[in-house]
Amino acid sequence: MKMWLRLGLGVGLCASAVEAVDWIALKPQGYVSDFAQVVDPANRVRLEAYCGAVERSTGAQIALVIVPSLAGEPVADVAQTLYRAWAVGQKNQPVGQRSQPMGQQNQGGGVLVLMAVYDRRVRLATARSLESILPESGVLREMRPALRERDFGEAAMAAAETIGRTVAQARKVTLSASLPRRLRPGPFDWFPWPVLIGAVLLLLGLMRLGGVPGDGSGAGGGLLPGFGRGRATARSTWGANGSGGFGGYDSGDGGFGAFGGGDCPGGNASDW
Secondary structure, three states: OHHHHHHHHHHHHHHHOOOOOOHHHOOOOOOEEEOOOOOOHHHHHHHHHHHHHHHHHHOOEEEEEEEOOOOOOOHHHHHHHHHHHOOOOOOOOOOOOOOOOOOOOOOOOEEEEEEEOOOOEEEEEEOHHHHOOOOOOHHHHHHHHHHHOOOHHHHHHHHHHHHHHHHHHHOOOOOOOOOOOOOOOOOOOOOOHHHHHHHHHHHHHHHHHHOOOOOOOOOOOOHHHHHHHOHHHHHHHHHHHOOOOOOOOOOOOOOOOEOOOOOOOEEEEEEO
16 A cells, blocks of 8 residues: 555656656666666565576676656657666676776677556667567567556566576576566467457458449449459548557557667567
8 A cells, every 4th residue: 555655646746747857867776776666675676686697697687667657758768868877788787887888789788678657658678789689579568467457566577587588598598597477478468459350340341342242332343353443542541540559569659679879779669
């Protein structure tokens, strides 16, 4: 109860704030920076130990960041700012201490996972050396069940475990550490149901435009001729209605890809 009271107060203050947050002024609290105070102490200890084991085994550094609100700023911009300011992924340095010039890239790499409680947004900022290793939506998919229950400690464990396991497998190293996760995606959570429903609706729309032979509509010719005749109409109709997102994995405000420059991260954004 006290945790949610603190969270409610923090969210209220952030939501009512007019001025922008000075994100660079925030200092990391370790591998887990819980500025919203939503991760219980036991899970925080587990996460710190696990992320430390991942860095020692693989060289990859994980920064888990939870903020009450983005204060109206794009989640991609906030994640990028923190990733740079905290020097995530710098070799043999704790999160927040930079030992190399900005343009030099550490081979171990780093990943920053940002969760914004009030805005219901999550963003991954990933080093270039890890972009080809980590799945684009795998981490977000693993986090989704916990985020739906607003269990941010569990969501952080899902992100950390997925990143650690994936990087360890790619680099062919043994990772003995584990996390006691409570929630995992169901057997059908991976399937892009909105895409399937959209495809079915599109097919039905094209069939309607094409007409059915012998139904008296005068269109005749079946699906393909109808598609040729109604192509412009179909395009304008779907453009007017807009296209839906990809389940919980919308493109956010930047989508996947690098920010550009030296050790700038790429990332993926989602809401929940």
